[in-house]
Amino acid sequence: MTTYWAAHAWLPDGLADDVRITAADGRIVAVDRGPASPDDQRLPGVVLPGFANTHSHAFHRALRGRTHDDGGTFWTWRDRMYALAEALTPDTYLDLARATYAEMVLAGVTAVGEFHYLHHAPGGTPYDDPNVMAEALRTAAREAGLRITLLDTAYLTGGIDAPLEGAQRRFGDHDADAWAARVAAIRPDDTLTVGAAIHSVRAVPLDDLPRIAGHATGRPLHVHLSEQRLENEQALATFGATPTRVLEDAGALGPRTTAVHAVHVTPEDVAILGSTRTGICLCPSTEQDLGDGIAPGALLQSAGARLSVGSDQHVRTDLLAEARSVEMHERLAEESRGVLAPADLLALLTTGGHASLGDPTGGRIAVGAPADLVAVRTDTPRTAGADPAQLVLVAGSADVDTVVVGGVVRVEGGRHVLGDVGAMLGSAVRAAWEETR
16 A cells, blocks of 8 residues: 655646545555655655546557658558558567557556557468457557557458558458457456447448447447548548448447547537537647648537547657647637636546546546556746646646556656666667568
């Protein structure tokens, strides 16, 4: 049993002073107010609940700083991503994912939703262990020290009514039943939750959508939704409906579903997503980097959708900045400040994300919640002088000092227990790209 003391901590009813948090067996067993005791472990700055990174493609981390030379579009960026996907092996995937997840923990992430579609060997031939790539992610997350919801992704076509081609063959199972049979062999454990994903309405045949939704009953189900205008145009031309309507008709929306991006949604789509209580994961750094556009986050939340954030392609790994960017996008779109309050931003960073990953108890400093704590310094050049209640609007990953995951200290003094994460990333990224030559 360990007791942590914080001068400031964000509790379910807001910021509180002089908070003692006791953890045992990975859970919070007591939250008290009062001065520190000699045996308490003091945490600096403001202590927040652990962050959830709701949407990650771990292997995309190797693309950071390597896709800007020719400008282009989402679709030209995708070609570069496919080149990387074609080359990865189980070993290089493990090393890259381990370093990527360690970078997340440095930024305060205690749980990640991994949108996993790199399943098979080049050419699409299954490995002897058909889930060896998923097992690499399990190992990577455990060694980096965070929980993972493995959103094993159905990716069956290369576009609407188009065959899989090139690197896409590594992503595809024969059909929805073959996908479900492979996923059924992945066993959950105390750090891995098995979820599901529909890559998009472009990548799953219309008849298979209800079957995948049915297989995912009782588990988190995620889907890329309306990230690009072309996706909407293709869906309207083929199905006579927006992607949101297609998913609703297939029975794929609801409280256990999280739609990722939702940039180009119509007013009717917003109403559908809200009325079904579908979660929405916004990924501002990716949406900025790829020129996707600005999602109507505040409208979706007002309609009834639960918001969360993800780092997606990891153009940056800074979940505080992702949450802040949701508000900054709203300010640009609405030409007004304070569209979402600091408490709203912390909710989408914590409770909203953990709920989307299948853990409604996560993301709060309360008895029974996971003992996940993130101490953010208030004395850095970025945070000094700020109101602790508004820290989310100024702090970033560089200000994270201590991270506790399930009662275990994984980051202390801004350093991960695995050591130099920058060196780990440099080595893993180089090895990944060497395979492409």
